[in-house]
Amino acid sequence: MKAKLGVSALVVLFLAGLWLVAAPFAVGYQTRGAAYVDATINDLWLGGSIAALSFAALVVYAADTLRELARRGKHADA
Template sequence: MIRKFVGAVLAALAAMAGFWLMVAPFALGTQPEGATWNSATTTEFFTGLGVAAVGLAGAAAFAAAIHAELAARGLVTVRERQREPEPAAPQTSSAELAALLAPLVEALREDLDATDRERRQNGSTTLVASEDKR
């Protein structure tokens, strides 16, 4: 248990060191404000990014290992996630569904008829109609 705790602390320190490497060129003034990054700034920033990522991953892994050991010892209780039951879909009969959809179907039919009349009046043909003529 002590080894895991020490590992978590060292991983957190590594993450902080990585963050410092990322910020140092700007905080110490070695990178002029508003200028393009020089090679030293680029190297420090991306090295710090890598060290911080590894440190954060290590700290998370050690924290998970500590939690698992505490749960195994019975010092921490693991709660199961309770999923809330999904509400059941209301049961509708096909007659009710047909009654609900009838106005929509009628409106679509009227719209298609109106569009078809406009095309006939304008003399334009559809792709289907031109294929039928062949």
Template sequence: MSARLGVTALALLFVTGLWLVAAPFVVGYQPRGAEFTAATVNDLWVGGALAGGSFLGLAGYAAAALRELTARGRQSAES
């Protein structure tokens, strides 16, 4: 149960980070062709860090789950 909650939280953080990166252009508060505003730069840095960190967390969880499944498979094959 707690693993499912953690993965859900990481997935939500990942989507939130992606939204922060895309929002200035989707919503339109960054004028096309203009120099990036301070808000856009902030959204890009924070959103990128949030998406990147949560992606690394999800990848780490997947790697740990794969390692556990491999260990279970080896134990099952040995017995």
């Protein structure tokens, strides 16, 4: 149960990070072709960081899960 909650939280954080990256352009407070305003730069850095960290955590969790499954599989044959 705890693992499902943790993975769900990481997925929500990843999607929130992606939204922060896309928001300046989707909402329209960053006009096309203009120099980036401070809010856009902040959204890009913060959103990119959140998305990258949560994606890395998801990859680590998936790798750990696969390692555990492989370990259980080796013991099942013996």
